[in-house]
Amino acid sequence: MMAMLLAFSSTVVAGETLVAQGKILGRSYHQQLYTQHKCAACHGVDKPSSRAPDNSCLKCHSVDKLAQQTARQGDELWQNPHNNLHYGKDVPCTECHGEHVVKQPLCKDCHTFKFSNFKE
Amino acid sequence: MNKIDFLTRRNFIKGLGATGVVFAAPSMATAIAADGIHWDEQVEMAIIGSGFAGLAAGIEAIKHGCKAVTIYEKMAVYGGNSAINGGLFAAPNTPLQQQKGINDSVDIMVADQLKSGRGVADEKLLRHIASHARDALQMTIDAGAEYYPYLQQLGGHSVPRTYQTKVSCGAGITQPLLHECRKVGVTLQNRSKFEGFILTKEGAVAGIRIRYPYYFEDENSGNIVNIRASKGVLVATGGFAQNVNLRMAQDPTLTAEVGCTNAKGATGEAMLEMFRLGAVPVHLAYIQSGPWASPDEGGFGYVSNYAIFNFPHSIAVNCLTGKRFMNEIADRKTRADAELACRDAAGKPLPPIMITSYAHAKEHPTCEKVLKYGVGWKFDSLQAIAKRFNIPLQPLQQQVDEYNAYVKAGDDKQFGKSMAKAKDMYIAAPYTVVRLWPKVHYCQGGVQVNANAEVLDSNTGKAIKGLYAAGEVCGGIHGVSRLGSCSIPECMVMGMTAARSMMGA
Numbered sequence: 001m002m003a004m005l006l007a008f009s010s011t012v013v014a015g016e017t018l019v020a021q022g023k024i025l026g027r028s029y030h031q032q033l034y035t036q037h038k039c040a041a042c043h044g045v046d047k048p049s050s051r052a053p054d055n056s057c058l059k060c061h062s063v064d065k066l067a068q069q070t071a072r073q074g075d076e077l078w079q080n081p082h083n084n085l086h087y088g089k090d091v092p093c094t095e096c097h098g099e100h101v102v103k104q105p106l107c108k109d110c111h112t113f114k115f116s117n118f119k120e
Numbered sequence: 121m122n123k124i125d126f127l128t129r130r131n132f133i134k135g136l137g138a139t140g141v142v143f144a145a146p147s148m149a150t151a152i153a154a155d156g157i158h159w160d161e162q163v164e165m166a167i168i169g170s171g172f173a174g175l176a177a178g179i180e181a182i183k184h185g186c187k188a189v190t191i192y193e194k195m196a197v198y199g200g201n202s203a204i205n206g207g208l209f210a211a212p213n214t215p216l217q218q219q220k221g222i223n224d225s226v227d228i229m230v231a232d233q234l235k236s237g238r239g240v241a242d243e244k245l246l247r248h249i250a251s252h253a254r255d256a257l258q259m260t261i262d263a264g265a266e267y268y269p270y271l272q273q274l275g276g277h278s279v280p281r282t283y284q285t286k287v288s289c290g291a292g293i294t295q296p297l298l299h300e301c302r303k304v305g306v307t308l309q310n311r312s313k314f315e316g317f318i319l320t321k322e323g324a325v326a327g328i329r330i331r332y333p334y335y336f337e338d339e340n341s342g343n344i345v346n347i348r349a350s351k352g353v354l355v356a357t358g359g360f361a362q363n364v365n366l367r368m369a370q371d372p373t374l375t376a377e378v379g380c381t382n383a384k385g386a387t388g389e390a391m392l393e394m395f396r397l398g399a400v401p402v403h404l405a406y407i408q409s410g411p412w413a414s415p416d417e418g419g420f421g422y423v424s425n426y427a428i429f430n431f432p433h434s435i436a437v438n439c440l441t442g443k444r445f446m447n448e449i450a451d452r453k454t455r456a457d458a459e460l461a462c463r464d465a466a467g468k469p470l471p472p473i474m475i476t477s478y479a480h481a482k483e484h485p486t487c488e489k490v491l492k493y494g495v496g497w498k499f500d501s502l503q504a505i506a507k508r509f510n511i512p513l514q515p516l517q518q519q520v521d522e523y524n525a526y527v528k529a530g531d532d533k534q535f536g537k538s539m540a541k542a543k544d545m546y547i548a549a550p551y552t553v554v555r556l557w558p559k560v561h562y563c564q565g566g567v568q569v570n571a572n573a574e575v576l577d578s579n580t581g582k583a584i585k586g587l588y589a590a591g592e593v594c595g596g597i598h599g600v601s602r603l604g605s606c607s608i609p610e611c612m613v614m615g616m617t618a619a620r621s622m623m624g625a
Contacts, residue, residue: 087199110417
């Protein structure tokens with residue numbers, strides 16, 4: 001099972017991203033962090049008791065690049081989740097993506113938008 | 121009774137907690153004394169809330185020489201409810217009115233608001249806001265907000281005086297203001313929940329306690345930080361429409377089953393804390409529902425702005441009778457009450473529909489969104505509408521013909537709707553249709569403030585030193601029912617006013 005999970009790390013597919021990493025949920029492409037017990041990479045400490053700070057994800061992921069990847073055109077220009085009408089690029093990652101829990105995009109609170117590539 | 125006595129009394133009340141009313145609002149905040157306290161941070165001005173009022177206050181504070189102002193935002197994102205509102209801004213004597221030759225004035229705007237306020241609005245504050253609304257509009261434009269080149273005439277307004285952002289949303293204002301704040305040096309801090317005031321011996325507000333980093337609805341997250349605010353604290357936290365228990369305490373009909381247009385953080389705990397401090401509660405039971413909301417989407421969604429734009433040249437029809445049931449541009453309360461009365465034979469809610477000529481509806485960009493996201497529909501005939509919504513066809517046909525005669529005559533004999541904005545705009549195929557059902561939208565009630573944005577003490581009638589409030593958290597300004605597009609000018613003007621008061625400008 002774990003070997004299969006590792007296979008996803010290069011080409012991640014929506015819905016297959018959030019998988020059980022031993023006892024807790026985590027993202028398949030973070031497999032190494034789980035294997036090597038590197039909780040501190042995000043939480044700052046090895047045995048975390050609180051959430052990782054909002055800027056943790058940004059150590060590796062760039063909002064600008066993500067915004068480019070999810071860019072939309074025409075009347076959907078402002079429905080880019082990483083650069084959206086209401087909050088620009090300011091939404092902390094974990095408002096929509098949970099590392100250890102399943103989350104829904106923030107937009108869903110009011111809108112019926114479809115994000116078919118959304119990674120739970 | 122001075123503030124310190126009040127603290128003692130409050131702690132006594134707290135001891136009775138188990139027998140008191142239990143609100144969903146989490147851990148009870150309490151004011152503490154500043155004596156010997158360890159200050160973790162020090163600012164000149166502490167602003168709680170990052171909506172229109174807080175952002176405008178931040179910019180205005182810097183303009184008047186403030187050296188250290190921080191905006192504390194409870195949620196993960198900035199902008200509060202303002203970032204998801206309709207982006208509609210009413211002001212008299214604006215450049216667009218001059219360009220279109222519309223005769224308007226502070227007096228006319230205030231008169232419209234007093235009428236909708238049903239005799240209990242605060243004329244002095246309304247006049248103060250209307251007098252400075254154009255300056256506030258200019259602040260948004262200077263920061264980069266963009267508006268459509270036309271004015272809308274919203275329900276209850278006697279003339280077109282409402283600007284709308286090009287993105288049809290308040291974010292078209294909060295985003296530019298937020299960028300401006302960062303540019304001029306206002307500090308912004310999210311995940312910062314207000315937990316209570318810190319008072320001097322004399323009972324003045326010396327600072328605040330903030331829980332940081334706070335994760336919404338996890339009341340144990342973060343740590344308490346004591347912040348000294350040498351020039352004052354501005355509470356700009358918005359309304360409490362999302363606090364179901366509190367709104368039901370005022371109006372038992374506003375149950376959890378009634379929708380709400382507001383951001384989730386609009387739960388009112390800072391307002392409650394000001395009451396504990398001695399602020400005067402005003403008009404808490406006047407809670408407004410938006411008559412342009414749709415039961416087919418969450419929150420404010422797309423239909424709200426679509427309906428606001430189209431109501432002047434549309435008809436709202438009761439599905440049971442096929443007939444109109446209201447003046448489509450009456451004030452919000454009149455329309456919300458009329459919609460709530462639309463029910464089936466068993467008394468269950470039967471959302472009425474709004475019928476618009478597609479030719480007119482497509483003039484506003486929200487039309488495309490409404491159709492695209494399946495919250496409104498296009499029909500080629502009245503037969504198709506009647507079939508889809510189970511409406512008796514003959515009365516519906518008759519109603520449309522009758523209404524079109526009113527358009528021709530320029531006189532609505534049925535409900536007295538102002539037909540000026542409906543000139544030559546007949547209801548004709550193809551049609552677009554949305555369903556309507558009110559959602560809790562705005563709290564007219566809150567703390568009493570004066571025209572300096574100072575919060576008044578219920579014991580002395582005087583200002584509570586160091587404490588200011590602006591925006592929806594304030595009460596009594598609009599009376600029973602606020603007119604649409606009058607909240608943004610209020611938030612902006614009173615936020616700016618508070619900043620000037622604190623800076624002695």
